[in-house]
Amino acid sequence: MSDNRQSGTTNSSKRRSMRPGGGHGSMNLDKADNFNISMKRLFKYFGRDKAFLIIGLLTILASVVLNTIAPGILGAAITNHLERSLDINAFAGQMVILLFIYIGAFVTNVVSSVTISFMSNRVIMRMRTEGFNHIQRLSISYFDKKGIGDIISRMTNDIDMVYQFMSNGFINTVNAFFTITGIIIAMFNLNLPLTLAVLATLPVVGLMIAVIGRQVRKAAKEKQSQIGNLSAAIEESVTGMKVIQSFHREKSEQEKFDSVNRSARDASIEMAVRSYMMMPLMQLVNVFGLVFVVGLGGVLVVANPEVYSIGLLTAFIVYARKFFEPLRQVAQVYNMFNSAMAGAERIFEVFDSTEELPSPETPVKLQELPGRVEFDDVSFGYEENKPVISGIDFMAEPGQVTAIVGPTGAGKTTMINLLARFYDVNSGSIKIDGTDLREYSRTDIRELMGIVLQEPFFFATTIRENLMYGRPEATEDEMIKAAKIANAHHFISCLPDGYDTKLTERGMNISQGERQLLAITRTVLSDPKILVLDEA
Known part of the structure; x- marks a missing residue:
């Protein structure tokens, strides 16, 4: 040698x-393009698990169909076998059918949850692997600019936010879409005026989701950024503990950490406040919607009992509750979705970072x-x-x-x-x-x-x-x-x-x-x- x-x-x-090893390298960081691009990039990760995705969607659809037809069967059973003619045996037979429908809905719901969870974990594993492999190829100058704690936070906390949406939010979103679509079709088949009464709340809900959603997404990104700063502060303090204790700077470091910790707390509170605004407003809209349907339905039953029966009104009340429930889910999932997209943008910033100095094409x-x-x-x-x-x-x-x-x-x-x-x-x-x-x-x-x-x-x-x-x-x-x-x-x-x-x-x-x-x-x-x- x-x-x-x-x-x-x-x-x-x-x-x-200059101190040995000191200084900062130049870093060319291409940030994630924008919200829509990040969303498309995120959903491309589902491509390798199309079979699980299809199974999950089909079982969600089956569960929604079964849950959607149940209120119609209940309403018809009340009208035909209790209200207009008393036939306990026929009514009991309808209830047995209803029981099997709900059991089928439960089974398909379990299958969809397990399938989507399995798929989500596979997707997140690939994201972590891709991120880790990319970090191995980054130039040293990148690490001169970026704090280790922030990189760790992006690869753990931010990816976990994406996982939470994929494993929970995705199911709720698809389920809500199928449920709302199925219920609207079922309600139209039953009665047009009462259906329009239920749908009157949709513009208000859409406006709330659009306005509050933008605020939540901005707050979520700030929260994730502050968590990254918090991780960086902890990592720096633990790594430099000998220096801190040698110069008796424990109190000074505590004060610095308190400042970073307060910023993280304030960002989390801001995110929580903006997120929680959605649910009380949705609840208020839902209550007004139900009151309107019950009030209008009651008047119509009294005014025209030949067309509007108590069984029909009962079915519509059940449908209305089932209609508003996925709307609440959409509001809640939208908050989760915005947090996931904020995390995804931070993850893709790492993925888009310039890799190590290039080697020649023909070395x-x-x-x-x-x-x-x-x-x-x-x-x-x-x-x-x-x-x-x-x-x-x-x-x-x-x-x-x-x-x-x-x-x-x-x-x-x-x-x-x-x-x-x-x-x-x-x-x-x-x-x-x-x-x-x-x-x-x-x-x-x-x-x-x-x-x-x-x-x-x-x-x-x-x-x-x-x-x-x-x-x-x-x-x-x-x-x-x-x-x-x-x-x-x-x-x-x-x-x-x-x-x-x-x-x-x-x-x-x-x-x-x-x-x-x-x-x-x-x-x-x-x-x-x-x-x-x-x-x-």
Whole structure:
């Protein structure tokens, strides 16, 4: 293995002050187009589960049909077998039929709920997978701009809002549509004046849903944004706990968190208030509608008993209640729908984020090359017009140990970031064996080199799995040999479970020095052509 060891920076005339690893990358974030586009994109996820969707829709339709014909049978039974002629046996037979109808409606309702729930979980799993895979391809500059807590909130809280609508709201929406359609048809078949009396409330309901719905959607998006800020604040506080306690800044952090927490609380209250406005207003409209139907029906029964019977009025009262119930569901689901769409827009903002720096269409293949590294008049800044390094020139020959030294903030870590192509240079070029870094594929570049960072990261799994992370096919002997080269084998062997010792998140159950030794072991085991040590 040839060692080209990069650990530092340049002379003072060619640098700009900046903390190691600091700065912000440029980010090109294409936001989700708009509400309608987001809705269409969301429903495209149902495409792979058309069979479940069709079964769910058919069983919902069957349940609605059975529930819709039941009041007509009840009204006819009262009119024909109790009101106009007394026939208890015939009436009892109709009630048995009615019982089986309601049992059938119950069974089809259960089937539809289970089917839609199964489909929703499959859809949400695909969304999470797509989101996670996309995040893996995002440029480092994206994470410079976006808080980790906010990204986590989008992938958990926002996706959960979408799931809640898919699993519950979708069923209620389809059920309400079929129910309202079926009831309107049934009522028209029974009596036109009473049907028009029931339908008189629709314009008022539509206006309320349109006006309040826009307010709910705006409030829902703000609420989700504030929850993202809250998650980011918690994540930052937990990650920086040592710094907070070292400088006795607990009270200051509590005050900052209280401010973010209050904003999240206020956004949630605003969302709840706007959502709850819908239900009392819907209830009021429903009460007026029922009173109007009962009052008009009573007058018509008295005025024209030959046409308007008590059985007909009973059927219409049942239909009216069944008609207004899905309207209340629509109002409630619309609030859920707006919350889901607000979450979907935030999710699609992540999906639409620019991925990692592009590889060339026809990349140069990395063969068994010597591994010469050359910085040719390299300049770079994380932000426009704020250069971090400027005019850097040097060459690291194969087999040569090259130390680049300089004070903190001189740009040493920045040079490593450029060499690994986490960022592209603003001007000049970085070459490996005479070929510009940008002409290679990112995968080939990162397989060529091994980097030990100042703050090594470890996953919450065994030491063995962490060491083999970069080379899973390595043998036990190769792993132990690499640990001995890095002087890590002794301390690992002294642990109760040796290489099978479980590390906590970030490896915080071992010392900083031990984490550094493990990081060097992991890099040595990957057998890189170019070894880069960032103050390791």
